[in-house]
Amino acid sequence: xxxxxxxPWSGGGPSDPIEILTKVWEDIRRQFGxxxxxxxxxxxxxxxxxxxxALSGIFIIAPDERGVILRFGRVVREADPGPGYxxxxxxxxxxxxxxxxxxxxxxxxxxxxxxxxxxxRDEDVEALMLTGDENIVKLQFIAQxxxxxxxxxxxxxxxxxxxxxxxVRAGAxxxxxxxxxxxxxDNALTEGKERIQExxxxxxxxxxxxxxxxxxxxxLKLQDVDPPDQVSDAFKDVISAQxxxxxxxxxxxxxxxxxxxxxxxxxxQLLNEAEGYKAAKLQDAAGAAQRFIALxxxxxxxxxxxxxxxxxxxxxxxxxxxQKIFLDDFAGTQVVPYLPLxxxxxxxxxxxxxxxxxxxxxxxxxxxxx
Amino acid sequence: MDRRWIPILIVAGVVLAAWNLAAYSVPQWMQAIVVQLGxxxxxxxxxxxxxxxxxxxxxxxxxxxxxxxxxxxxxxxTKDKQQxxxxxxxxxxxxxxxxxxxxxxxxxxxxxxxxxxxxxNLRETLGRHTLREIINEKRAxxxxxxTKRSDEKAREYGIEVVDVVIKRADLPEKNELNVFSRMxxxxxxxxxxxxxxGDEEARKIRSESDKQVQILLAEARNKAEVIRGEGDxxxxxxxxxxxxxxxxxxxxxxxxxxYRNSLGEDTAVILSPSSDFFRYLKKLEPSEKx
Numbered sequence: 244x245x246x247x248x249x250x251p252w253s254g255g256g257p258s259d260p261i262e263i264l265t266k267v268w269e270d271i272r273r274q275f276g277x278x279x280x281x282x283x284x285x286x287x288x289x290x291x292x293x294x295x296x297a298l299s300g301i302f303i304i305a306p307d308e309r310g311v312i313l314r315f316g317r318v319v320r321e322a323d324p325g326p327g328y329x330x331x332x333x334x335x336x337x338x339x340x341x342x343x344x345x346x347x348x349x350x351x352x353x354x355x356x357x358x359x360x361x362x363x364r365d366e367d368v369e370a371l372m373l374t375g376d377e378n379i380v381k382l383q384f385i386a387q388x389x390x391x392x393x394x395x396x397x398x399x400x401x402x403x404x405x406x407x408x409x410x411v412r413a414g415a416x417x418x419x420x421x422x423x424x425x426x427x428x429d430n431a432l433t434e435g436k437e438r439i440q441e442x443x444x445x446x447x448x449x450x451x452x453x454x455x456x457x458x459x460x461x462x463l464k465l466q467d468v469d470p471p472d473q474v475s476d477a478f479k480d481v482i483s484a485q486x487x488x489x490x491x492x493x494x495x496x497x498x499x500x501x502x503x504x505x506x507x508x509x510x511x512q513l514l515n516e517a518e519g520y521k522a523a524k525l526q527d528a529a530g531a532a533q534r535f536i537a538l539x540x541x542x543x544x545x546x547x548x549x550x551x552x553x554x555x556x557x558x559x560x561x562x563x564x565x566q567k568i569f570l571d572d573f574a575g576t577q578v579v580p581y582l583p584l585x586x587x588x589x590x591x592x593x594x595x596x597x598x599x600x601x602x603x604x605x606x607x608x609x610x611x612x613x
Numbered sequence: 614m615d616r617r618w619i620p621i622l623i624v625a626g627v628v629l630a631a632w633n634l635a636a637y638s639v640p641q642w643m644q645a646i647v648v649q650l651g652x653x654x655x656x657x658x659x660x661x662x663x664x665x666x667x668x669x670x671x672x673x674x675x676x677x678x679x680x681x682x683x684x685x686x687x688x689x690x691t692k693d694k695q696q697x698x699x700x701x702x703x704x705x706x707x708x709x710x711x712x713x714x715x716x717x718x719x720x721x722x723x724x725x726x727x728x729x730x731x732x733x734n735l736r737e738t739l740g741r742h743t744l745r746e747i748i749n750e751k752r753a754x755x756x757x758x759x760t761k762r763s764d765e766k767a768r769e770y771g772i773e774v775v776d777v778v779i780k781r782a783d784l785p786e787k788n789e790l791n792v793f794s795r796m797x798x799x800x801x802x803x804x805x806x807x808x809x810x811g812d813e814e815a816r817k818i819r820s821e822s823d824k825q826v827q828i829l830l831a832e833a834r835n836k837a838e839v840i841r842g843e844g845d846x847x848x849x850x851x852x853x854x855x856x857x858x859x860x861x862x863x864x865x866x867x868x869x870x871x872y873r874n875s876l877g878e879d880t881a882v883i884l885s886p887s888s889d890f891f892r893y894l895k896k897l898e899p900s901e902k903x
Contacts, residue, residue, distance in 0.1 A: 316640030317660035373783060375749035378796050402642040404679040404704075413681070413702050417778040424748040424782075428796075453776065454679050454704055473793045477800035484804035488811030495815035499822035506826035510833030517837030521844025528848035532855030538866065539859055550865065557869040558890050566881040 300331040307343040309390075309397040312336070318398050340397050342390040345461055348412050350419065351383035352466070371471060372420050378428035383466040384440075386415045386447065391459045399457025407456050411447075414454075415463065418446040432468055432478075440465050634667030644677040646710050656711045675710040679775060680720065682727045688785060689736050695744040696788060700781040703731055703760075705767070705774045712771030723772060730766045731777055734759045748782060 267290045303326050304310040310322030314335045322337070329335040351370030356362040370381045388411055390400045404410050422443045426435050444463035451458050470478040542549045639645050639660045647655040649670045657663055658677070665672065686700040705727065707713045717723045738759050739747055747755065756777055764774040784792060856863040876882075884891065 313641060315638035315660075315662035316643070317638075317662075318641050371783065372781075373748050375745075377744065377748070377792065378799075379784075379789065379792055398641075402678060405642075405676060406681060409681060410679070410704070413683070413778070413780055417702070417780045420779070420781060421752050424752060450776075450778070456679070470796070471793065474796045474800065477797045477804070481800050481804045481807065484807035484811075488807045488814070491808075491811035491815040492818065495818035499818050499825075503822050503825050503829075506829045510829045513830070513833040513837045514840070517840035517844075521840050521847075524841075524844035524848045525851070528851040532851045535855050535863065535866065536858070539862055542859075542862055553865065553869055557872055561872050561876045562890070564878045565876055566878075568881065568883045569885075 296331055300329045300335070302327050302329060302337045302339075304339055307341050308339040309342045311338045311340070311397050311401060313338065318402070321394060321397060338401060340390065340401055342392070342397055342400075345387050345389045346408070346411075348386045348388075348408070348415060349383075350385065350412075350416060351381070367472075369416065372423045374423055374428040374431055375425055376427040379471050380423065380428055380431050381467070381469045381471045382419070382423060382431070383468075384415075384419060384443075384464060385466060386411065386463045387461040388451075388458050389461055391457050396457045396459075399455050401457075404454055404456045407458060410454060410456055411451065411458060414450040415443075415447050418450060419443045419463075422446060428470075432470065436465050436468060631667065635664050636662060637665060637672050638662045639674070642676065642678050643674045644707065644710050645672050645674045646714055647672055653711050653714065656709070658710070673710075673714060675707045675713060676720070677707070679704050679706050681705075682724060682731070684728060684732065686781070687732065689739050691739060691744045691747060692741055693743040693745075696785045697739070697744060697747065698781070698783045698785055699735065699739070699779055700783075701731070701735060701777060701779050703727065703763070703774055703777045705772050707771060708768070708773040709771035712769075714771075716770045717772075723770065726770055727763075727767065727772070727774070731759070731763050731774070734762045734766070735777070738762075747779075752779065 263286070267286045270287050302310065302322075304322055304324045306324045308324060310327060311318055312320050312322060312327075312329050312335055314330070315333075319335070327337075329337055351367075352363045352365050354361060355364050365383075367381070370383050371379050372382055374380050390396045400407055419439075422439050423431055425442075426439060431439060440463060444460050447463060448460050451460065469475060637645075639657050641660045643660070645657045646653045647657065647665055647670050649666070654670070657672075682703040682705055684701055684703075686698050689697050689699050691697055705723075707723075713723070717726050738755055742751060742755060756779060760774060760777045763777055767774045783789070
C-alpha cells in the first residue's frame with residue numbers, strides 16, 4: 244500500500260536513489276550556499292516532508308492505556324504500553340483508550356461534592372424499588388467497572404457498543420431491580436444484602452457479556468438499604484419495639500434474680516431459726532431435767548427435811564420482796580374492815596427492779612408527779 | 614519553476630482525485646451500502662478499504678455497534694388489574710443495512726418502529742401475568758419472550774433486537790401510597806407483637822419467680838414447723854422421763870418455782886397469821902398486832 248501511495252512521486256524524475264540524493268544535495272547547496280537565489284526546487288520539499296511524514300507513525304502508549312491500531316478503519320492489532328510504530332495516516336491510525344482506569348457509576352444518589360466532607364443527593368426515582376413481596380425499598384448502590392484486560396477488551400469497548408457508559412448504567416439498574424424483585428423486604432433490609440450484591444453483580448456481568456461491551460464489573464456494592472422515607476418511622480418503631488421487648492424481659496429477669504435468691508435466703512433463715520429453736524428447746528429441757536434429777540437424788544436421801552427446806556427457802560425469797568398486810572382472822576370477822584390499800588401501799592415505788600435505784604427514785608415518786 | 618514538473622503535478626492531482634472518488638474505507642464500527650444512482654447495489658459489513666465507481670456510486674454508512682432504545686416510562690395493566698409503570702430499554706443493532714435503509718431509512722425511523730414493536734409486545738406479554746409474576750418470579754423468562762417476539766418482528770426492518778429489559782417497574786403514585794400504608798400497618802403490627810411478646814415473657818418470668826418464692830417460703834415454713842415440733846416433742850419426752858421418776862416431788866419443786874417467778878415486789882398479799890408459813894409467828898408472839 245505504501246508503494247502505491249508513493250506512486251505519484253516516483254513517476255516523473257530520476258529513478259536512481261543516489262542520483263536523487265545528489266540532486267537534492269545540490270539543490271540545498273544552491274538554495275542556502277549563496278548560489279542563484281530564487282531557484283526553488285520541489286525536491287527540497289520532498290526531502291523534508293517524506294521523513295517527517297514517516298516519523299508521524301511513531302506513537303507512545305501510556306501505562307494506563309492500550310493501543311488499538313486501525314488500518315483503513317479495520318482493527319489490525321492491539322499494542323501494549325510503550326513506544327510503537329504504525330504506517331502513517333491515512334493508512335493506519337491508533338486509538339488509545341484508558342483501560343486500567345476504574346469507572347464508577349452511582350445509583351439512587353449522586354455525589355454533589357466529593358468533599359471532605361462529602362455531600363450526597365438522593366435520587367428517589369432510581370432508589371425506590373419493588374421487592375418480591377410487593378413492598379418498596381430504598382436502595383442505593385454503586386458499580387465500578389473497567390475495560391477487560393483480555394486481548395480484545397479494548398477493541399470491544401471501543402467499537403461494539405455505541406454508548407458503553409449508558410449501557411452499564413441501564414444494565415446495572417435493570418439487574419439490581421430484578422434481583423431485589425426476587426427478594427423480600429426483610430431480607431433485603433437485613434441479612435440478604437451480601438447475597439443481593441453478589442447476584443446483581445453476576446447478572447450485570449451476564450448482561451454486559453451479552454453485549455460484548457468489553458467491560459467487566461469490578462464491584463457492585465450496596466451503599467444504603469433503607470425503608471422509604473414515608474414509612475421509615477414505622478420501621479424504626481419496630482426496632483425500638485424489639486428493644487422494648489428485650490428490656491421488659493431483662494427487667495423481669497432482674498426481678499427474678501432479685502426475689503428468688505432473697506426467698507431462698509429467707510427460707511434458709513426460717514429453717515435455721517427452727518433448728519435453733521429445736522436445739523435450744525432440747526438443751527433447755529435436758530438442763531432442766533438434769534437439774535431435777537440432781538435435786539431429786541439429793542431429795543431421796545432426806546425427803547422430809549428437804550421438802551421443808553425447799554419450801555421455806557422459796558417462801559423466804561418470795562415473802563421477802565412482797566408487800567404484806569397481815570389481817571388477823573379475828574379482826575376480819577368483827578366488822579367490815581376499812582383498809583385504804585392505796586395509802587398503805589403508796590410509798591412503794593412502781594416497777595423498779597434494781598434495788599440500788601430504789602433510794603434515788605423514792606423521793607420523787609410522789610403523787611404530784613403523776 | 615521548472616517546466617518538467619508540471620506534468621508530474623498533474624498526474625499526482627489526477628491520481629489523488631481518483632483515489633478520493635474511488636476508494637472508501639469502512640471503519641470498524643460502521644457498515645455501509647453502496648448506492649448506484651439511487652439504487653442500492655452492495656452491502657459492506659466488514660471494515661476495511663473498498664473501491665467503487667467514481668461519481669455514479671456513493672456510500673451510505675450505518676452504525677454497526679449495539680445501539681440503545683430507551684422508551685419513556687409507560688403504564689401497563691397486569692393480569693390482576695394492577696397498574697405498573699414500566700421503564701424499559703432495549704439494545705439493538707442494524708443487521709441488514711440495505712433492508713434497514715429501504716424500510717426505516719435511518720435510526721430515528723428505527724426508534725419509532727421499535728417503539729411500536731416493543732411496547733405492543735410488552736403490553737401483551739405483561740398483560741397476561743400478575744404483578745407478582747412480573748416483579749418476582751418470571752421476570753427473566755417474560756423478558757426473553759418479549760425479546761424473541763420483538764426480534765422476529767424487527768427483522769423485517771433489518772434490525773436485530775438483542776434484548777428487551779425492564780429497567781424499572783414501579784407502581785403508579787397512588788398505588789405507591791397504598792403500598793406505603795400497607796407497609797406501615799404491617800410494621801405497626803410487628804411492633805405491637807414484639808411489645809406484647811415482651812410483656813408476655815416478662816409476666817411469665819415474674820410470675821414464675823413469684824411462684825418459686827411462694828413455694829420456697831412455704832416449704833421452709835413447713836420444714837421449720839416440723840423441726841420445731843420435733844424439738845418440742847423431744848423436750849416433752851425428756852421432761853416426762855425426768856419428772857416421771859417422782860411426780861409428787863416434781864409438783865412441789867415446780868410449784869415453788871412458780872411462786873418464785875410469779876410473785877414479785879409489786880405483789881401485795883393480805884395474810885392471815887394463821888397460815889402455815891406463820892405458824893411459829895403466832896405461837897411465839899401471840900399478842901403482836903400489826
